[in-house]
Amino acid sequence: MHLKNPIILITRKLPEKIEKTLKQNFNLILNKTDKKLSYKDLKKKIDNVDILIPCVSDTIDASIIKSGKKLKLIANFGNGVDNLDLVTAKEQNVLVTNTPDVLTEDTADLVLTLILMISRKVIDAQKELVEGNWTGWGPSKTIGQRIKGKKVGIIGMGRIGCAVAQRLQILGVEIYYHNRRRLKKNVEKKYKAKYFHDLDYMIAQSDIISIHCPYTPETFHLFSKKRLRLLKKNCIIINTSRGEIIDEEALANLLFQKKIGGAGLDVFEHEPQITTRLLESDNVVLLPHISSATLESRIAMGQRVIKNIIAFTSGKSPPDLVNKPYYD
Numbered sequence: 001m002h003l004k005n006p007i008i009l010i011t012r013k014l015p016e017k018i019e020k021t022l023k024q025n026f027n028l029i030l031n032k033t034d035k036k037l038s039y040k041d042l043k044k045k046i047d048n049v050d051i052l053i054p055c056v057s058d059t060i061d062a063s064i065i066k067s068g069k070k071l072k073l074i075a076n077f078g079n080g081v082d083n084l085d086l087v088t089a090k091e092q093n094v095l096v097t098n099t100p101d102v103l104t105e106d107t108a109d110l111v112l113t114l115i116l117m118i119s120r121k122v123i124d125a126q127k128e129l130v131e132g133n134w135t136g137w138g139p140s141k142t143i144g145q146r147i148k149g150k151k152v153g154i155i156g157m158g159r160i161g162c163a164v165a166q167r168l169q170i171l172g173v174e175i176y177y178h179n180r181r182r183l184k185k186n187v188e189k190k191y192k193a194k195y196f197h198d199l200d201y202m203i204a205q206s207d208i209i210s211i212h213c214p215y216t217p218e219t220f221h222l223f224s225k226k227r228l229r230l231l232k233k234n235c236i237i238i239n240t241s242r243g244e245i246i247d248e249e250a251l252a253n254l255l256f257q258k259k260i261g262g263a264g265l266d267v268f269e270h271e272p273q274i275t276t277r278l279l280e281s282d283n284v285v286l287l288p289h290i291s292s293a294t295l296e297s298r299i300a301m302g303q304r305v306i307k308n309i310i311a312f313t314s315g316k317s318p319p320d321l322v323n324k325p326y327y328d
């Protein structure tokens with residue numbers, strides 16, 4: 001189906017270059033202030049829209065989708081699609097696309113940053129200095145953990161998990177992984193990664209854990225209060241995937257009581273709210289969901305969105321289709 005002069009709603013401010021390209025080809029409803037649209041506003045604005053470009057900060061539920069009477073495509077600006085009701089989209093014959101691949105490397109870089117920062121207590125060390133408490137070098141000050149030789153458990157060995165494993169190799173760690181499906185032998189060999197079918201067994205052996213699975217009903221609180229208790233006393237846990245995968249309150253309590261080594265979190269269960277106890281713990285690095293926040297990633301994500309829209313409006317199948325229509 002060719003779609004002529006579609007109206008496109010972009011919920012947030014995208015890179016100038018991307019908005020400019022879209023403007024040359026389509027009728028846009030922009031969000032110049034970048035302020036998150038309220039649920040009510042979004043519902044009203046979507047009424048006459050053919051294509052929606054939402055972000056992770058927008059909850060596109062059944063009611064919003066059904067309010068888009070002309071809605072035909074949701075071209076998500078992001079990889080994860082847990083913010084979208086895929087079932088309703090499919091029922092309403094609304095196609096959904098995402099932006100895979102283009103944010104893999106930047107996300108993996110941030111994982112490495114978090115591992116290094118926490119292992120070497122970079123934040124605590126800097127705090128001592130900037131707060132004027134540094135009295136000079138001391139042999140037992142700000143003692144971190146050596147990374148070499150540690151066991152790193154990766155949960156979800158997809159694109160990002162593999163990119164993390166690749167980077168970890170130069171640090172001389174042992175790489176463990178747990179995945180829905182075991183990787184092919186040659187891929188395991190490439191990343192020197194050892195497969196563990198039993199997640200509990202793997203995490204109980206790991207010194208560092210990094211989460212890279214998508215958020216689905218099955219992975220909600222995958223790290224439950226009970227499972228978190230299996231973590232080693234010095235274990236560092238990294239989450240750049242989705243906050244809902246960890247029981248944040250249970251994790252915050254463990255960190256606060258120093259029952260685990262630390263945490264590097266770029267995502268939270270109730271963004272932008274953060275469990276107070278996390279803020280009160282000193283063995284954490286907490287970031288405001290910036291894993292893919294580089295200009296290069298953002299532009300590439302936008303270009304991916306444009307590619308999907310152009311394919312769709314010219315009657316072709318968009319390359320990054322997440323849900324297939326019933327009539328396929």
Ligand code: 8YV
Nearest residue numbers: 055056077078079080291292
């Ligand atoms: C993006 C992300 O910044 O793509 C994802 O799944 O979590 C982020 O890195 C976000 O989705 C943009 O909407």
